[in-house]
Amino acid sequence: MKKISLKISGMHCEGCSSRLTKILNNLDGVSDAKVSLENKKADLEYDEEQISIENIKEAISDAGFEAVEE
Numbered sequence: 001m002k003k004i005s006l007k008i009s010g011m012h013c014e015g016c017s018s019r020l021t022k023i024l025n026n027l028d029g030v031s032d033a034k035v036s037l038e039n040k041k042a043d044l045e046y047d048e049e050q051i052s053i054e055n056i057k058e059a060i061s062d063a064g065f066e067a068v069e070e
């Protein structure tokens with residue numbers, strides 16, 4: 001398992017961070033995701049053999065947010 005933190009832009013409320021947390025936790029290969037509105041970041045633990053960071057960023061983008069590696 002690999003851990004990564006991503007800076008997230010485009011979140012405006014707790015609903016945004018809750019929705020993004022749910023989306024990330026439902027991705028195959030992501031074992032744990034926590035999104036913080038206050039810190040504007042997502043902390044993830046994922047299996048590199050099942051999902052790539054590019055796929056994770058794409059899912060974030062599809063949800064209407066932008067992600068940048070810290």
